[in-house]
Amino acid sequence: MTKRTTKPDPVFKPTKSPTAAHPRQSATPYRYSYYYSSQPSTSARPVAKPAQARGGNASQQGSSGRYVGWWGSLTLIGILTVLGVVAYGGFHASHARGLAKAQKDSAMATPTAPQLQPAAVADPALGQSINQIIDKYSYLQVGVVMVSVADGKTASYGVSDPYVAASVDKLLSSTAFLHQVDIGQASLSQRLSDGNTAQTDLQQMIVQSDNDAWSSLNDYLSYPTIRAYAKSIGITSYDSANNIVAPTDIAQLLYKLYGGKLLSDSSRTLLLGYMKQANYTDYIMSAIPSGVTAYHKAGLLDDRVNDVAIIDNGKTAYVLVIFSKADSGGYDFSAGQQMFHAITATTTQHLLN
Numbered sequence: 079m080t081k082r083t084t085k086p087d088p089v090f091k092p093t094k095s096p097t098a099a100h101p102r103q104s105a106t107p108y109r110y111s112y113y114y115s116s117q118p119s120t121s122a123r124p125v126a127k128p129a130q131a132r133g134g135n136a137s138q139q140g141s142s143g144r145y146v147g148w149w150g151s152l153t154l155i156g157i158l159t160v161l162g163v164v165a166y167g168g169f170h171a172s173h174a175r176g177l178a179k180a181q182k183d184s185a186m187a188t189p190t191a192p193q194l195q196p197a198a199v200a201d202p203a204l205g206q207s208i209n210q211i212i213d214k215y216s217y218l219q220v221g222v223v224m225v226s227v228a229d230g231k232t233a234s235y236g237v238s239d240p241y242v243a244a245s246v247d248k249l250l251s252s253t254a255f256l257h258q259v260d261i262g263q264a265s266l267s268q269r270l271s272d273g274n275t276a277q278t279d280l281q282q283m284i285v286q287s288d289n290d291a292w293s294s295l296n297d298y299l300s301y302p303t304i305r306a307y308a309k310s311i312g313i314t315s316y317d318s319a320n321n322i323v324a325p326t327d328i329a330q331l332l333y334k335l336y337g338g339k340l341l342s343d344s345s346r347t348l349l350l351g352y353m354k355q356a357n358y359t360d361y362i363m364s365a366i367p368s369g370v371t372a373y374h375k376a377g378l379l380d381d382r383v384n385d386v387a388i389i390d391n392g393k394t395a396y397v398l399v400i401f402s403k404a405d406s407g408g409y410d411f412s413a414g415q416q417m418f419h420a421i422t423a424t425t426t427q428h429l430l431n
Contacts, residue, residue, distance in 0.1 A: 244377025
């Protein structure tokens with residue numbers, strides 16, 4: 079493993095935007111607030127009043143009338159009972175069919191990795207190739223981590239120190255919120271402080287990397303809640319005040335997410351679906367071979383590019399995390415793109431063939 083001595087990352091000021099942001103990266107300032115939004119209100123449901131029975135005037139009915147009324151009532155009760163049984167059975171049959179269909183659809187939609195072969199992420203030949211690429215771009219501080227989904231084996235190269243994560247940290251906020259949904263403490267349909275539903279903000283912050291949606295979701299959760307969640311799943315390097323996390327911790331987040339260790343199937347499927355559509359595809363995603371599925375999230379600032387992905391060809395799957403920042407000054411995005419392509423291509427050729 080090669081580790082270069084690095085200068086400390088600049089302090090990430092929550093109230094300032096990047097001074098010279100990449101032209102496609104939103105310059106919206108990150109907001110950090112520590113309050114917990116009120117829970118969604120619930121409206122009372124109207125209660126239906128039971129219908130009142132209608133009957134004839136007893137003074138107008140003779141004994142024959144009372145007999146007919148009594149017999150008619152029994153007949154009516156019998157008819158209603160039969161209809162109720164039929165309707166009850168029909169409802170349950172329909173409900174069972176609907177539930178079976180939903181379960182089938184969920185199983186088809188959820189990416190699964192049964193009987194995956196281990197990815198040889200710790201192969202010395204692969205490590206040598208990655209180190210050669212890192213050394214070629216010596217003016218960048220590069221950290222690379224790979225995790226085999228099948229067995230959890232991990233290999234890391236380059237700079238292992240925590241980095242300013244930029245928008246990659248949106249994955250942690252998303253997972254923390256969906257965990258709240260899974261345990262019944264939040265809802266995808268609830269309104270957040272920006273007026274959007276939580277699901278809308280979740281989609282926008284992952285697919286479009288929208289910083290306002292991220293701030294709204296973080297405001298709802300509160301940073302103490304996110305930090306506590308990160309710690310509970312083994313992420314120890316997370317610094318919410320400065321948006322700092324180690325590449326190895328992000329790699330473990332993706333490994334546990336894809337392996338179904340963090341979220342319910344429906345929440346996992348939702349987040350992976352958004353990651354599959356996420357923007358900034360010029361780095362890892364544009365080097366993914368045809369026929370290979372990848373789910374990613376990138377983060378860009380004026381001095382860095384980070385991109386993280388889960389890569390799966392149906393037989394082997396692995397997590398690839400690449401963090402990079404300029405030693406000084408602005409980031410050379412063209413050179414950075416070449417570096418990302420080289421590392422991604424090297425890993426896919428070595429691990430998926």
